[in-house]
Amino acid sequence: MSTQTLLLFSLVLFSFLCKSLCASNDSISASTSYILNCGISKDGLEDADTRKWNPDTKYLVSSDDSISAKAEFQDPSLPSTVPYMTARIFTSKSTYIFKVSSKQRHWIRLHFYPSSYSSLNISDAYFGVIANGITALHNFSASITAQALTQAYILREFSLSSSPNGRVNITFLPCPFHNGSYAFINGIEIIEMPDLFSTAMMVGFSDQSVDLGGSAFQTMFRVNVGGQYISPTQDSGLSRTWYDDSPYVFGAGVGVVGDADKGFILRYTTDTPEYVAPADVYTTFRSMGPDPKVNSNYNLTWVFQVDANFTYIVRLHFCELVWTKVNQRVFDIYVNNQTAETAADVIVMAGSPGLPVYQDYAVYVEDGPGDETIWVALHPSVSAEPEVYDAFLNGLEIFKMSDTAENLAGPNPVPSPLMLEAEQEPTQEFAPSKSNNKAQVIGGAAGGAAAFGLMAVICIAVYHRKRRELGIDSSTTGWLPLYGNSQSTNKSTISGKSTASSHLSSMAASLCRHFSLAEIKHGTKHFDESHVIGVGGFGKVYKGVVDGGTKVAIKRANPSSEQGLHEFQTEIEMLSKLRHRHLVSLIGYCEEDNEMILVYDYMAHGTLREHLYKGHKTNLSWKQRLEICIGAARGLHYLHTGAKYTIIHRDVKTTNILLDEKWVAKVSDFGLSKTGPNLNQTHVSTVVKGSFGYLDPEYFRRQQLTEKSDVYSFGVVLFEALCARPALNPSLPKEQVSLADWALHCQKKGFLEDIVDPHIKEQINPDCLKKFAETAEKCLSDHGIERPSMGDVLWNLEFALQLQENPDGVKMEDIDVMRTHTSSHSDGHEANMGIHGSNLSIGGDSEENEESSSVIFSQLVHPKGR
CATH class of the missing domain: 1.10.510.10 (Transferase(Phosphotransferase) domain 1)
Incomplete structure (x- = not known):
């Protein structure tokens, strides 16, 4: 071998070794997709779907200010121990760096399981997350969010545009305004994706469009309209989850669902390639039904709860599976009571029947009481004189668009007190209930439990809207101190104290015994916690004794409870007039010193x-x-x-x-x-x-x-x-x-x-x-x-x-x-x-x-x- 050849070989080898050392020092992998189980040291742990998760350590710029920890409790609703039972804990600013393709968008999926780690209090975990300069989360509390959505774990999905330097940086920042705050993460996914975003028509401005190319997005909702749940393994290569749309359909006009004829084969196009949505989305649909008179008098409507002060991209998926000619089924599309499209004919959009097509609309959601919602409505286009008066939809996605400050973070949702009670009683089902008018619930494609959790969120939204339509002030039906409401109070003829008796009918008051607060405290040993036999939406239930030996159940209202004065009155009014072997007997009540207490027969064997x-x-x-x-x-x-x-x-x-x-x-x-x-x-x-x-x-x-x-x-x-x-x-x-x-x-x-x-x-x-x-x-x-x-x-x-x-x-x-x-x-x-x-x-x-x-x-x- 000549001297020149040896020299050339040595240079190549030296260059290779330098690159290897640099890669090692930077702790960056050359892979373009990552699935990381944070806090573990072993490679290739599998989750319930047999996906392999790898350790996160080598992607941390510095691991000196972080610890790995195991969750002290495994919630039974976790889909898998991987990645949720281990976590990476940060007490100061810490960054992950990943090498990716500089020409591709990427999904960033962050998994959080709010549990106790290394004796840390999960309620102290307030933190932010910044990904490539985009504020994904700010002052985020996974604990509060999980309570509000009634979920054991939280998944947040973001889409970042291509990175010129070929890197994705994810930084965790404990909140500096909260004493003892820390950040944590259980799992990180970075998945390469095609660019699904180009332009969207601005609702209310037919001549304007929004360029989506360089923006970041958070997935808020992804539903298979008229179809079934679609798991990530059934998606068209992008591991997305599609949920049933029925929880979001508004009012009685649910229409009818249908699907493609047996043997139908969906043909994707260059404008709508296969990765846009799986075939199961385009081959099922929800329409208004066969009656043109009924259809002309209502809108097929969906309602979604979102964060205010953001622009949202509403993506509607269509595929005409029933009609074959132009102008047979034509309808108008409305988003938040504004016309998004008039005389929409899906066959014209797609170019042929049976072809999939989608349309993107941009809408800005302003801040205001009850305005944190997106309404999507379809109505037959009467002016187009179609052959049938009908409208339909196959699929729907809603994405939050980053604002001018490169921010996607919304506020933490406000859990209702009833949800907080449910946190203490995990197996008790929650009820749709009042929350503050400013309560904003962060939506998302959030794993197995999110379907019914999000159903609760939309129920709360509809609840508030109905209350406003009926002119009901939310401040009048929550828990009210018996002396604190605006109504005049009377003195009880029994106790001589100011009471709520004036709110009860004279018959109810006469049929129901009034207990003094002293009697109640004596019977429960001053509400000793050892006497608690249950916790419900109204408050705690105590085992007590009255009249020298009679066992009773004493239900004491919690001032922060969702069930308050109205429920207290209703219970007394109803049960004081009812006596039946198979109804619990109300013995009496107490309403002194801002207390609302009900006394029942004691049920020795508890609940069914x-x-x-x-x-x-x-x-x-x-x-x-x-x-x-x-x-x-x-x-x-x-x-x-x-x-x-x-x-x-x-x-x-x-x-x-x-x-x-x-x-x-x-x-x-x-x-x-x-x-x-x-x-x-x-x-x-x-x-x-x-x-x-x-x-x-x-x-x-x-x-x-x-x-x-x-x-x-x-x-x-x-x-x-x-x-x-x-x-x-x-x-x-x-x-x-x-x-x-x-x-x-x-x-x-x-x-x-x-x-x-x-x-x-x-x-x-x-x-x-x-x-x-x-x-x-x-x-x-x-x-x-x-x-x-x-x-x-x-x-x-x-x-x-x-x-x-x-x-x-x-x-x-x-x-x-x-x-x-x-x-x-x-x-x-x-x-x-x-x-x-x-x-x-x-x-x-x-x-x-x-x-x-x-x-x-x-x-x-x-x-x-x-």
């Missing part, structure tokens, strides 16, 4: 939920569960038909079914109850209240309350008793999160037995299970008119009990007893109590009815022979 899965105090037998359900049904049936007016409970759930020392079920908690419609009405119009997982979907859509809303909630209770699992469980796969949806799916597919509680599976008679499941299924019908009355439900449950106790066949005398027993719980408001699905009606005095009943009963006496 405690004996199903929360705490597993007792493994109830199947017969016990059935008898408890029957008892609760009797209580609800009495509310609907036995009182002077129909009473709708509005919060039926397993925590509101209590059990006394003899395991007798009693319905409790009437703070949300409403008097039902009169004879000239079909419903009561009211803001939505209740608990998610149990909430009647029709009531949620229309804000129209009927007694059938209680029936729906009770249907969830029935499946809870059968399956021994919560109404909502975000730790399960998407399709199983909602017990109501999953149980109905299993029932229709014929494998309900697979989800029955294994403790009772062998105890249930098959005929009993069939009748019980059919009854629960009917209760969960989407439309109230299709649901049975509580009288029907009660009859069917008692019949199921007879099938359980008499596996060889139900005798006629048993049915006569059931008929007499059931009718004794009604005051005659219901003339008939039919068994749905069996053409059976009970009641009436005619012999023909009796004979008809007997014929059908004879078929039911030996159900195995049918």
